[in-house]
Amino acid sequence: MPKHIVRLLLVMVVAAVLAYAAKQFFTPKSFYQFGHYRGDSVAEIASDKPNFGTPKACEKCHAEKYAQWAKGVHNQLDKGKVVKCEVCHGPSSSRDVKGPFDNVATGKEHPQGLKMSIPADSVKLCTLCHEQMPGRPAEQRQVDVAGHAGTQQCTGCHNAHSPRDFGAVTAVSRKGDATKGKALAADCAACHGDTGFGKGLPGPNLAGQKEGYLAAALKGYKKAGGRSNDMMTGMVASMSDTDMENLAAYYASLSCQSARDGDKNAIAAGKALAARCATCHGAAGISSQPAWPNLAGQASDHFQAALKGYRDGSRKNGMMEKVAKELSDKDGANLAAYYADAKCK
Amino acid sequence: MTGSATVPDTDSTSKDSVQELSQEQLSQEQLQRRSVLRFFGAAALGCGAAAAAATAVSSQAATAIDKPEIPGYDWNQHHWGYGIDATRCIGCLRCVEACKIENNVQRDAHHFRTWVERYVYLEGEERPHIDSQADPVNIAASGSEKEYRFANRYKDAKVDKAFFVPKMCNHCTHPACVQVCPVGATYKTEDGVVLIDHKMCIGCQYCVQACPYGARFFDDRLQATNKCTWCYHRITKGLLPACVEVCPVSARVFGDLKDKQSPISKFLRDNRTHVLRPESGNAPNCYYVGIDKEVS
Numbered sequence: 001m002p003k004h005i006v007r008l009l010l011v012m013v014v015a016a017v018l019a020y021a022a023k024q025f026f027t028p029k030s031f032y033q034f035g036h037y038r039g040d041s042v043a044e045i046a047s048d049k050p051n052f053g054t055p056k057a058c059e060k061c062h063a064e065k066y067a068q069w070a071k072g073v074h075n076q077l078d079k080g081k082v083v084k085c086e087v088c089h090g091p092s093s094s095r096d097v098k099g100p101f102d103n104v105a106t107g108k109e110h111p112q113g114l115k116m117s118i119p120a121d122s123v124k125l126c127t128l129c130h131e132q133m134p135g136r137p138a139e140q141r142q143v144d145v146a147g148h149a150g151t152q153q154c155t156g157c158h159n160a161h162s163p164r165d166f167g168a169v170t171a172v173s174r175k176g177d178a179t180k181g182k183a184l185a186a187d188c189a190a191c192h193g194d195t196g197f198g199k200g201l202p203g204p205n206l207a208g209q210k211e212g213y214l215a216a217a218l219k220g221y222k223k224a225g226g227r228s229n230d231m232m233t234g235m236v237a238s239m240s241d242t243d244m245e246n247l248a249a250y251y252a253s254l255s256c257q258s259a260r261d262g263d264k265n266a267i268a269a270g271k272a273l274a275a276r277c278a279t280c281h282g283a284a285g286i287s288s289q290p291a292w293p294n295l296a297g298q299a300s301d302h303f304q305a306a307l308k309g310y311r312d313g314s315r316k317n318g319m320m321e322k323v324a325k326e327l328s329d330k331d332g333a334n335l336a337a338y339y340a341d342a343k344c345k
Numbered sequence: 346m347t348g349s350a351t352v353p354d355t356d357s358t359s360k361d362s363v364q365e366l367s368q369e370q371l372s373q374e375q376l377q378r379r380s381v382l383r384f385f386g387a388a389a390l391g392c393g394a395a396a397a398a399a400t401a402v403s404s405q406a407a408t409a410i411d412k413p414e415i416p417g418y419d420w421n422q423h424h425w426g427y428g429i430d431a432t433r434c435i436g437c438l439r440c441v442e443a444c445k446i447e448n449n450v451q452r453d454a455h456h457f458r459t460w461v462e463r464y465v466y467l468e469g470e471e472r473p474h475i476d477s478q479a480d481p482v483n484i485a486a487s488g489s490e491k492e493y494r495f496a497n498r499y500k501d502a503k504v505d506k507a508f509f510v511p512k513m514c515n516h517c518t519h520p521a522c523v524q525v526c527p528v529g530a531t532y533k534t535e536d537g538v539v540l541i542d543h544k545m546c547i548g549c550q551y552c553v554q555a556c557p558y559g560a561r562f563f564d565d566r567l568q569a570t571n572k573c574t575w576c577y578h579r580i581t582k583g584l585l586p587a588c589v590e591v592c593p594v595s596a597r598v599f600g601d602l603k604d605k606q607s608p609i610s611k612f613l614r615d616n617r618t619h620v621l622r623p624e625s626g627n628a629p630n631c632y633y634v635g636i637d638k639e640v641s
Contacts, residue, residue: 014385021395028545033410037532041542042413042420048578051447052587080433080595087439087591095449129437129593134499135463135507136435140594 049107051091058085058092061111065161072162088125088160089116122154150318157291166280166289176211176242181250184243187235196254204302208256208344212290214248228314256297256344262337270338273331276323285342297344303336304329412535418581420536425575425630427586428598428612429511432635436461436509438478438493440588440597447576447587452491454479456562458573459513459588463495464639468503473639510640511597513588514539514560514573515621515629522552522561531570537602537630538577543569557625575599 033039059066069075074083086092094114096107108114119125123145132142143149149157159165185196188206192198196207206214220226221236236244274285277295281287285296295303309315310324327335412420444459445452457479464473476483478493486496499507516539523531523539530545531552546569553561553570564571576586580599584590589599600607609632612618618632622641633640 010386017390018388024395031529034413034535035532037529038542038545039413041544042534042540043415045540045542045574045577046413046415046418046581050576050579050582050584050587052443052579052584052590054584054590074593081593082595083593084591086443087593091443091446095446128439128494129435131497132500133436133495133497134465134502134504135495135509137432140435 049093049095051093051095051107052086053092055085068159068161068165072159073164074162083129088119092116122160123151126154126158126160146318147322148318150316150321152318166291176215176245176247176249178246178249178253180243181246181248184239184247185250188247191231192251195257196251197257198299198302202301203299204306205256205297205299206251207254208294208297209251210287210290210293211248211252213287213293214251215245216291218244218248225316227316256294258297258342258344259300259340262300262341266334266337267341268338270334270336273327273335274338277335280319285339285344294344295339296342298336298339300333300336300340303339304332307332307335415581417583420534422603423536424602425516425537425580426600426602426609426613427513427516427575427631428609428616428618428634429631430596430598430612430616430634431508431510431640433594433596434461434509434511435594435596436463436495437593438495439591439593440511441478441493443587443591444573447579448574450571451564451566454484454490456564456571458560458571459511461495462510462512462640463507464510464637465499465502465507466505467499468505473637474499475639506637508635508637510633510636511588512558512560512621513631514556514575515558515627515631516573516575518628518630519626521555521557521625521627525551525555527551534577538575538580539572540574540577541570541572543567543571546570557622557627558629 028038028040030039030041031037034042055066055069069085073081076082092114093109094107110116127145130141130143132144136142154160154163157166188203191201191203192206193201196209197205217227218236218239219241221229221232222239239247277285280289280292281295285298286294306315307324307327308329310317310320311327313321315321324332438461440459441457441461444450445457448458450456450458460477460479462475462477464475466473476495476498478484478487478495482498483494483496484490487494495509516533516537518533518537520531520533520539523533526532527549528545528547530543530547531539531541533539546567548563548568548570550563550570553563561570561572563569576584576588579586579590585599586597589597598608598612600609600612602609602613604610612634613632616632616634618634620629620632622629
């Protein structure tokens, strides 16, 4: 072989060996360990710290809330509908970010150093899933917010942890003392009767009504933007919250009576209409929730006046305003007849 | 190397004086050249030997270990799969927010590892209206680029049909993104996840263009590409990906295809599924239920 070719080959060999050496030097150690990539990067990515936990971790300290949630409709594993704690409260641990993308496993954790968020605006939060919207599957509970509750917060009625539980309102009102309430009730008798049963007097029947509802109603007359009735506003002006709670306890303890003398046709027509009221006020007019009134045994005149009040806006309640607008005067009269006749004991 | 130095005898008719002079220089020059060549030759041999030794050692190590060092996790035991039931999705976007927090994605309207699209077919129109949480109208409804919410923009429209479709990296069996990466910065793991090694990525964005699903984005903080990892740091610890964990209606399903009782195996048994853009040849691993032909 000619000398110059040998030399050229030698140079090429030297260059190749140098290139090979350089490649060995510059290629990361674990490259090609599992394939054409840096093997160590797999473990590096896997070592990142999770932020979201599971509800089990919350149970230890928040047993009461956890129990409410676990029994409620926000935890229906069989239907595949589970709204876990962190969906509303945010993740229970946080990132510690050093540099542009260097997540290190030292972020703060709840309860040490990290506070969970408590959503202030439940309308904003709940409507993320429950606002009526084209595209949502029919089995998803959806509401037209304005028609359902106006501008009220969802948590005003619903227990956020168990939304089909409506104890939210009564939870804030203390249980009253019926004996003390009786002493105060003398002033009320002129309109509501000695036994809380008016028999044609202008006010509603109060006997056997839900205590939570009565207390909230009384307080409503004192509250700005609450209930308005000249007579009642005057009556409660001198009462303390405790007085009102005691009064509510007294009337709730009395036994109620139904009128049982209504027009049979009207009662039958009212019964058919009453199906739509049943969700909240009970199938037989006895409400399932302490915050909502019983309708069974209510005076017919008062019932119709209340519905009219919701229709013209003098009584305020998002849900009831919507319902009342869908009922005619005739419907109201029929419903009133049905509930006045319904057994309330 | 000059011609006169390598072949001094070819020009025999050249002047003697010049020849003598150059002969003396030549011997010195040749000596120098030889020593230099010898030095390089030796150096190359040395380097080559060292490199070969290093390769031998590392290849020995590689054969000894068949899985990455992840505590309590063997990637040979798992093969992950993902299911999306669009008939269940309510478009609440909790998955999108959870993903951003879990994976430290930019909290803005331009970077998403997972996102949700809304398809709305109006009466009398042939093509659907499509928007995602990044649409300006939806950002206006949420009030911030850090929070996401679908605006109720079709409330008063006559809607024939509408549905939501969550999207993300499909962790394809034959990923085009891995194929085009010039530096081995993105790869398919043994347990079926496509990952990005941010340290190796040179930010050329070939993969961003190669992905048929638009699942990758360039992360300007990293100067590297970023995308969904199926929360590899969670699934290797026995947790679910964050989006699956927070989904309130089980529209997102995740599990181990090697486990016949896992949610994803059950999902694939119970449903007739299909994948996005099967014609692209990527063999994606996100299985969809309840999407229309317009979704791709």
